[in-house]
Amino acid sequence: LKAFTPSWILKLSALILPDFMSVLWLQLRKLRRAASPSREFKAALWRQLAPAPAVGLRLPRMFAVGIASIVLLFGMGTGVYAYGSPDVTEGHPLYSVKQGIENVEGRLAFSEEQKLRHQRKMVRRRIIEALRHADSPEQVERILWRVPPEKRERIIEFINLRRQQLQSPQSP
Amino acid sequence: VKRDFERFYRENIDRIYRYVFFRVGSNRELAEDLVSEIFLKAFNAFHSYDPSVSRSAWIYRIAHNHLANYFRDRKQEVDLDGIVLTAVGERGEETMLRQEAARTVATALQQLDKDDRRLVTMKYLEGYGYEDMAAIVGKSAGTLKVATHRAVKRLKESIIKFQEGRNSKLQN
Numbered sequence: 001l002k003a004f005t006p007s008w009i010l011k012l013s014a015l016i017l018p019d020f021m022s023v024l025w026l027q028l029r030k031l032r033r034a035a036s037p038s039r040e041f042k043a044a045l046w047r048q049l050a051p052a053p054a055v056g057l058r059l060p061r062m063f064a065v066g067i068a069s070i071v072l073l074f075g076m077g078t079g080v081y082a083y084g085s086p087d088v089t090e091g092h093p094l095y096s097v098k099q100g101i102e103n104v105e106g107r108l109a110f111s112e113e114q115k116l117r118h119q120r121k122m123v124r125r126r127i128i129e130a131l132r133h134a135d136s137p138e139q140v141e142r143i144l145w146r147v148p149p150e151k152r153e154r155i156i157e158f159i160n161l162r163r164q165q166l167q168s169p170q171s172p
Numbered sequence: 173v174k175r176d177f178e179r180f181y182r183e184n185i186d187r188i189y190r191y192v193f194f195r196v197g198s199n200r201e202l203a204e205d206l207v208s209e210i211f212l213k214a215f216n217a218f219h220s221y222d223p224s225v226s227r228s229a230w231i232y233r234i235a236h237n238h239l240a241n242y243f244r245d246r247k248q249e250v251d252l253d254g255i256v257l258t259a260v261g262e263r264g265e266e267t268m269l270r271q272e273a274a275r276t277v278a279t280a281l282q283q284l285d286k287d288d289r290r291l292v293t294m295k296y297l298e299g300y301g302y303e304d305m306a307a308i309v310g311k312s313a314g315t316l317k318v319a320t321h322r323a324v325k326r327l328k329e330s331i332i333k334f335q336e337g338r339n340s341k342l343q344n
Contacts, residue, residue, distance in 0.1 A: 027277040028296040037189040
């Protein structure tokens with residue numbers, strides 16, 4: 001039969017049908033797997049052999065992890081607040097945090113286009129801050145100190161207009 | 173030392189478990205008890221372990237002596253180079269077929285001579301590499317490799333003979 005069977009069928013059948021040795025390896029592997037210890041047993045035995053360190057030794061690490069987590073979470077929350085809030089301006093305790101984040105953001109702008117976009121974003125942020133503090137001309141001046149001089153005059157005009165609107169009784 | 177022992181434990185737990193499992197009639201509970209005792213002994217003696225001796229050979233020797241003591245205390249005469257294979261899993265038709273194939277391999281393995289059986293068991297059931305086997309048996313890895321290949325060849329012949337005998341019985 002083998003002599004009359006096309007060679008490609010023989011090759012294909014050799015690929016598809018498992019040969020004797022592969023069946024033998026498979027059986028040996030199955031026997032080996034069936035004779036393997038369970039994960040639970042291995043873990044339990046390891047716990048028995050090498051118990052966890054005493055509570056006294058573990059506590060400092062637990063505290064350290066806890067404190068680090070709190071500091072990280074608090075730090076992240078503070079940073080997000082400082083960066084996002086227009087209330088955080090010069091004189092605010094978190095002002096340095098905000099300035100730091102903005103500086104990092106500026107350093108991450110590599111191309112000319114990114115730098116320009118970042119500059120515009122910073123101007124927008126200063127305008128929002130200045131509007132929030134529109135009732136205090138000194139504070140507005142401090143905020144706009146970081147805006148490029150050619151834009152500063154126009155923004156001050158805009159802020160003054162807004163201040164007048166707020167002060168007039170017919171303002172919306 | 174703890175990290176060192178952990179690595180040693182991970183490298184050897186499966187192989188020692190299988191070594192014990194095949195020699196206690198595939199009794200999982202008994203194997204777990206004995207393996208726990210063996211590793212406890214190893215843990216207590218780990219500080220005095222001689223690094224010039226292979227670790228696999230060291231724990232193998234502990235396991236061998238521990239099993240010999242166990243059977244001696246129970247006044248049982250057991251050949252520790254022999255293994256007892258039993259079918260695993262008892263659910264469904266497919267499992268039955270698998271058991272049949274496993275039984276064939278197990279029967280053929282029992283028909284090999286002691287040295288061949290030991291080599292095939294160590295390599296393919298317990299999972300030792302040739303280097304570890306060399307340290308345990310006390311022969312070179314190359315010699316053991318050749319001997320194991322020959323043993324597998326004889327195992328193959330033994331299986332074919334076993335299957336032929338079974339088929340002729342069924343035909344009669």
